Amino acid sequence: MSQIPSNNQEIVSVSDINNLAKGLLEKDLSNVWIQGEISSFTAHGSGHWYFTIKDKKSSLSCVMFKFENQNVLFDPKVGDELILNGNISIYAPSGRYQFNVKHIEVFGEGALLKAFEDLKFKLESEGLFNQNIKKEIPYLPLSVAVITSETGAVFRDIINVLRRRSPFIKLTLIESKVQGKTADKDIVQAIKRANEIKDFDLIILARGGGSIEDLWCFNMESVVREISNSQLPIISAVGHETDFTISDFVADLRAPTPSAAAEIISQNHSNLLESFSRNKIHIENRFLSLLSQLKEGLDLKIALLRHPGEKLRETSQKLDNFETRMKGTLINISLEKKNNLEGNIALLKRSSPISSIKSSQNRINVGSMKLINLISKNIETKKKTYLQNINTLEAVSPLSVLGRGYSIVTGEKNNIITSSLGLKVNDKIKARFKKGEVLAKVIEIIDEE
Known part of the structure; x- marks a missing residue:
């Protein structure tokens, strides 16, 4: 609250003076463009950016709030030379002088171009542009998903080309925004839907020409990574022949225009009839050549053909010779088997177990008699020793005493x-x-x- 001393001099509080200075600065410096180099930068957890820019003589504290920086297409870092637009203000609680940033871009090149090059370098370093990981475009695709806007002329252009060149290709439109802040999310979802349906041979991602801002959704990292993750091959047909997006580099094939993409997928179809015609002529010529060769072979065989009676006589003689050889062979086999049998019988007689059994039985009988005699003698000896021991024990026993x-x-x-x-x-x-x-x-x- 203001107070009026006795000398009529007005005294104001610190908050009042800060708010007064804040109002004056924001009124007079409300739309200022400043160029400077970032000397420090902090991205707060709240989403606000706090940084300092400098030139050779001075520095200036800056803040860019979340609702302002969420549309910035690159990440500022220390050392970047920037052009800023905003207003000078004072943070009243601390009396700190700062620049409230509304717009930011890189000095010397547009922010979009810098963001393009930064993301391109990052993804290329990860190997997403490597030709070895690109999927092969089907030779004769029969079902194609086209991701584009339903209201644009792109889908009609693709239909017209295929109707003329390959009318039996089935086209399916998966509608998506292809321009604006939320277009990248639409495109990502459309690619996912095309892969989930699992009825397509490939995807055409298409859009007509436009400025770099119009085509920017095809440079968004989320779109580029979804293209890379797609199980279906993707043809990028964005803009005109001179327009390039990062989607072109990561896609499995780039077409200069949407119509060119339709021509690419229908090329083999349009060449199919011509190929059939050439193959038909080739097959006919080959058939005639084979027929001629067969005729020549038949003529040769007719010339070599002999009378059937002569062939029968030759065959009969061969059978007689074969019969004679077979009889001789059978006789020799019989004699050999007979000799082998007689030898085996003699060998069996020599090695008969009967004589061996008799000899073993005699040895067992003799051994049994010897064992019985030896046991009898041993028992008698043990008996005498036992009686002697009894007598000795009785002699020395206290009972005897x-x-x-x-x-x-x-x-x-x-x-x-x-x-x-x-x-x-x-x-x-x-x-x-x-x-x-x-x-x-x-x-x-x-x-x-």
Whole structure:
């Protein structure tokens, strides 16, 4: 808010002075053309461009808002020499002096030409213009999709050419805009539809002549890449013979005009009747030549033909000779088989297993007798040794000692007592005899001297 001091001097706020300066500048400098070089450039996430241009003495901050720059056909970068149109203004919140850009182009060449060359260089570097990846145009296409405007004369021109040169080619119009801001999106969708239908042999992308701005949709990267991705071969027939678009470079074939494209696809059809005529003459001549050769061969065979009776006599003699050879061969085979049979019989007799079996049986009988005798002797020896061992065990057995009147005395803890020295009166002891045991108590200990 303005305030009036006591000396009647008006005092304004910072915002007021910035807004006042902003209004004055925008009023007096509302349509200014400026040339300068970009020294810094930022494309903000909001879509606005913020950059600085300079000359040898000064620099100027610039802004180009999203709704202004979305139609710019190239991407500015540091070092570009530009021509800008717009108005001088002040960004009131910070009091920063800036140039609001409405229009931008490259100095020394049109922006469209620069965008054309930049995109052409980029796609050529990626190999999209390589002849090795281009699809072959069908020799005799029968179904063709034409992508163009329904209201233009292009489609009628193509129909007229094909009606005259090849009326049996089926044409299908896939309507699309071919000029304007949204034309590139229409063309991309039309190419996709043509590939989805899968009833076409190729696509003609067509438009009449016009300025570079009119034809610019055929230089859009989206259109060029869709042409490259198409499964169907595409003929680019855009503009006049002197007009070139990037679509021409990436398409599988370029035609100077839409009518020329129709002539190209119908050329082989129009030559077909002439080719049939030439082939007919060639076949007739070939047939007559073969007929003449067959006649000459037949005459030669007639000259060499002999009387049937002579041929029969010769054949009969050959049969007699064959019969004689066959009889001799059969006799020789029979004798050879007989000799082989007799030899095999003798060999079988010599190698008969009966004698071998008898010899083996005798050896087994003798071996069995020897084994039985050896087992009997071994059993007898083992029996004697067993009896001797029993006698020895009985001799040294404690039971045998007990049988001779001795006994085994043990204490309360089952310890064997061999001397009276370890006993006391009233100790309990146990005596084991050969048969039975007794429990006793020590009454008196008698020492042996």
